[in-house]
Amino acid sequence: LSSSSAASDVYKRQVQKYSDKYLHGKYEHGVQVGGRISYVKMFSLIALFILLIACINFMNLSTAQAAKKMKEVGVKKALGINREALVVQFIGESMLLTLMALLLAIQLVYLFLPQFNEIAGKDLHLSFNGSLVLGIVGITLITGFLSGSYPAFYLSSFKPAMVLKGKFNISFGELWMRKGLVIFQFSLSILFIVGLLVINDQIQLAQTKNMGYDRDNVISFDWKGNLYNEWNGLKDGKSNEQFYSFMRELKEVPGVVNASNMSGNILDDMYGQTGITWSGQESDKDVLFQSPLVGYDFIETLDIELLEGRTFSEIHQDDYSKIVVNETAVKFMGLENPIGEIIGLNDGSEIIGVVKDFHYGSIHNDIEPLIFRCELNGRNILTKIKAGTEKATLARLEEHYSKFLPGYSFEFNFLDDDYQAMYEAEQKVSNLSRYFAGLAILISCLGLFGLATFTAEQRRKEIGIRKVLGSSNFGIMQLLSKDFTKTVIIAIAIALPLSYLIASKWLENFAFKITLHWGIFVGTGLLVLFIAWLTIGLQTFQAARINPIQSLKQD
Numbered sequence: 001l002s003s004s005s006a007a008s009d010v011y012k013r014q015v016q017k018y019s020d021k022y023l024h025g026k027y028e029h030g031v032q033v034g035g036r037i038s039y040v041k042m043f044s045l046i047a048l049f050i051l052l053i054a055c056i057n058f059m060n061l062s063t064a065q066a067a068k069k070m071k072e073v074g075v076k077k078a079l080g081i082n083r084e085a086l087v088v089q090f091i092g093e094s095m096l097l098t099l100m101a102l103l104l105a106i107q108l109v110y111l112f113l114p115q116f117n118e119i120a121g122k123d124l125h126l127s128f129n130g131s132l133v134l135g136i137v138g139i140t141l142i143t144g145f146l147s148g149s150y151p152a153f154y155l156s157s158f159k160p161a162m163v164l165k166g167k168f169n170i171s172f173g174e175l176w177m178r179k180g181l182v183i184f185q186f187s188l189s190i191l192f193i194v195g196l197l198v199i200n201d202q203i204q205l206a207q208t209k210n211m212g213y214d215r216d217n218v219i220s221f222d223w224k225g226n227l228y229n230e231w232n233g234l235k236d237g238k239s240n241e242q243f244y245s246f247m248r249e250l251k252e253v254p255g256v257v258n259a260s261n262m263s264g265n266i267l268d269d270m271y272g273q274t275g276i277t278w279s280g281q282e283s284d285k286d287v288l289f290q291s292p293l294v295g296y297d298f299i300e301t302l303d304i305e306l307l308e309g310r311t312f313s314e315i316h317q318d319d320y321s322k323i324v325v326n327e328t329a330v331k332f333m334g335l336e337n338p339i340g341e342i343i344g345l346n347d348g349s350e351i352i353g354v355v356k357d358f359h360y361g362s363i364h365n366d367i368e369p370l371i372f373r374c375e376l377n378g379r380n381i382l383t384k385i386k387a388g389t390e391k392a393t394l395a396r397l398e399e400h401y402s403k404f405l406p407g408y409s410f411e412f413n414f415l416d417d418d419y420q421a422m423y424e425a426e427q428k429v430s431n432l433s434r435y436f437a438g439l440a441i442l443i444s445c446l447g448l449f450g451l452a453t454f455t456a457e458q459r460r461k462e463i464g465i466r467k468v469l470g471s472s473n474f475g476i477m478q479l480l481s482k483d484f485t486k487t488v489i490i491a492i493a494i495a496l497p498l499s500y501l502i503a504s505k506w507l508e509n510f511a512f513k514i515t516l517h518w519g520i521f522v523g524t525g526l527l528v529l530f531i532a533w534l535t536i537g538l539q540t541f542q543a544a545r546i547n548p549i550q551s552l553k554q555d
Helices: 036-064 066-078 083-120 130-155 160-164 172-208 235-250 327-333 390-404 415-421 424-458 460-468 473-507 518-544 548-552
Strands: 026-028 031-034 218-222 256-263 306-309 322-326 349-355 371-374 380-385 412-414
Touching (some): 036 130, 036 172, 036 424, 083 130, 083 424, 235 380, 322 327, 327 349, 380 390, 424 473, 424 518, 460 473
Antiparallel strands (some): 218 380, 218 412, 306 349
């Protein structure tokens, strides 16, 4: 069953293959809207983009070396070799390089797979089968053809007479084609970096946000003995005196600040209740209220703020006929004086208290109308431990547990650890994104380096003449870097608005989210520009310090 939000009202039944549940586990209104499959698709897309960046690099680096191959092309064309044969030759060279890269990649996968498993929390093994081999071969062939096609058609287009005379002119369109490829590379890199920063900030918010209750030093564990409730035909839980004695004595254990119990889990498994009525209710409202079943002192144990009335108390012998609601429920029902109000739940329930809104579950979800119902037989026991006494108190709790349930192991979790585990998927995405962003930047810088190499080669004689006329190395570097800086700035101008839209869309999955401040985008732009300057500076410095005599020498 999948339930709607509080504003909707319905349960919808659906059937799903059990084997599909791991990847396709998130549904809304009976429609599959996400789950782990979203991360599979995202990382597949990132891998595709990184491979595309690598292909672009090969194109730039190949065309940057065109001057060294143009005479070869001219001679072969003069000897009668047609353009088609040259295209096949250059694409064949690209295929060969891609095959060599595949063999190296397989070795690297074997080498780094243990580290990847540690980062991703998986236990993956590289084992070849027919479909995997077919997929690898297909990707290799497509990559080889894609990366080699533009250089092949470009190099094979040279006219032999012009080439053999040493005339090698670059058209405006060809130059901007290469710059456009670099713009595309750096735009993707900026998207990766912004995505990484946004994910990190959102995880930081989730880990530090005040949820409205205190998770520190609270442990949870299950009662493993028998329990009965009124649905089993045993009214008032009189057969559960052992459990009630356990709870009373639990609060007296040295080091225990307070203790309570509930059915389900405050971080995940909250019971829902429909069919609730109240005074002044609109006839068309049939709302799903979150309605956890909790025991005495639950609100005190988690330090949830009480705004009005009182909480469940053993002194008052509270039972199902008493309820405590949150602020959102009061506003939703339009109750001006909620204390003492009787609502249509369990043949009539009296509101005895109102608590301040607190955020149960994940920050992916909004705070919804909530009704605490008093139920003494919840198996999930929450215990607040005095800070600084954890080790000694846990030892006493284990003794206390064994006293009432001999033969059962005392297994507990810290509530804060369970809370952090809810964001494990986002944390893994963040960790992996660091490596992907670094790899994308590295490959993009190689592409920029290739373009700088190409430009320096084309302007070799110009550089020599300028140096003869007195230009300094710094002046030459500034001249060569100017166009590259414009190219990177264009990439920044394109990528930052796009990254803002993508980040905003991703943050829509969270009810509570960070504000996308300008520092993330300006900082990313400046970082990418600085990295580009370093990359360009290495090549332009090398070009600027070449002896002008060598630059002016005719090949």
